[in-house]
Amino acid sequence: MSRIAFLYPGQGAQEVGMAEDFYEKSIEAKAVFDSASDILDFDVREICFQENELLDKTEYTQAAMVTACLAITREIEKRGLYPEMTAGLSLGEYCALAAAGSISDMDAVRTVRARGIFMEHAAPEGTGAMAAVLGMDGEAVERIVHDLEGVFIANYNCPGQIVITGEKEAVNQSAAVLKEAGARRVLPLKVSGPFHSPMMEPAGKKLEEFLEKIPVKEPVIPYVTNVTAKVVESGESIKDLLVKQVSSSVRWEQGIRTMIAQGIDTFVEIGPGKTLSGFMKKTDKNVKMYRISTWEEADAVCGELLKQQKVGTPERHGSSSENM
CATH class of the missing domain: 3.30.70.250 (Malonyl-CoA ACP transacylase, ACP-binding)
Structure with a gap:
């Protein structure tokens, strides 16, 4: 039986129309988009589905990406496909935490909206x-x-x-x-900025203050952090790692190797683009790599992997209507 990890892309993978087919066909995905639009100061559905200039602007991109990726996640979970480990590239780490049961979907969306604003304005434009x-x-x-x-x-x-x-x-x-x-x-x-450099430390300080009011729990599913490339199973250190992540190096390759060493042999990239799949080809060609960015891909990938994985719903902390 395959040991599966969910992987989430970072900023730069966004594209107009991402997860729109899930919004139209999935009750779970629609609920994520609708809830996100309710709590944000903009309509994330318009940002994701219609041609616009805001989708590539950091302060909007981050909330849009997390909403789209989590909408896809909740649909494929409904079908019975769950990971044994999660990871996300930079911004994608918030999706990984939500998929791991450490933070609610809407708290993830709220946080990355604030994170995007903090990062956008951390360094003067052009510097x-x-x-x-x-x-x-x-x-x-x-x-x-x-x-x-x-x-x-x-x-x-x-x-x-x-x-x-x-x-x-x-x-x-x-x-x-x-x-x-x-x-x-x-x-x-x-x-739009020198991300993951010391120039982002002002954003990290503001994020630290913001995270004080966000509940972050011990993950139900282990996830691998960008900062150390190690598995995190305790909720105590997560907020500190998220603050450090803004201004420190993203150790993606090292994190993937950690997951493989832990026995993960099958990876599913969830969300727009194929960046992480490309990285995997250069990191380890012996593992299986799948992508889910469209409804058709969800049908194909879930159909194949569910034959290899026992279907069951793990107990999830914070699994409530706010997660939808």
């Missing part, structure tokens, strides 16, 4: 930048970045793909140094 370093391993990038002022590692995505972040001029200047040292390419990313 920060990010870039993907291709064809160089993490240790090599670390050695070079260590000697460059104002540049930091944002993401360890997979072998041969590291993301750097920090002050705009420093990030731009580092491209030549990295290429000279052996990087195949250094590609600027279209982002």
Whole structure:
């Protein structure tokens, strides 16, 4: 029997129309979208389903992404497919926590709405930048970045793909140094800030204050945190990890290797895009990787995996109408 983990993408995977078919066909998914629109200061359904400029704006993107991913999750859970472990890339970690039963769906949506605003305004516009370093391993990038002022590692995505972040001029200047040292390419990313750098610490402090009023419980299902790439089973440390995550490196590749070492052999990427599936191909080709972003994919993946997994609904903390 397969040991399954749910994976959730981060900011950048968003697309117009994400989870719209789930909204139209699933009572559970519709309830997530409707509840999110009720508690937010904007209609998340319009942001997700209609062409607009706000979907790519951090302060809207984060709540929209989490709503869409959790809407899909609740439908596939209704069908009987559950994970034994969860993880999410940066923003996706909030979906992972909700799927793990540590935080309610609507508290996750509320928190990332605030997180998005804090991150959007943490650094003056135009002062920060990010870039993907291709064809160089993490240790090599670390050695070079260590000697460059104002540049930091944002993401360890997979072998041969590291993301750097920090002050705009420093990030731009580092491209030549990295290429000279052996990087195949250094590609600027279209982002609105120097995410996962010390420049985000003001956002982390505000997030810490916001999280004081958000109930975070011990996960029913273990999840792997970006900050340490380790399994977290205790609720006590989660808030601190979420605060640190804003300004520290996302250790995605290391986290995936942790999950595989724990016996996970099947991964399901839930939400728009195929970024995490691409990372997995470069990390470990021996595990099984599935994607669910459309209703048709949900039919196919759930149909296949439920043949391998005993159907049952685990006890979930905080599983109430607010989770819908």
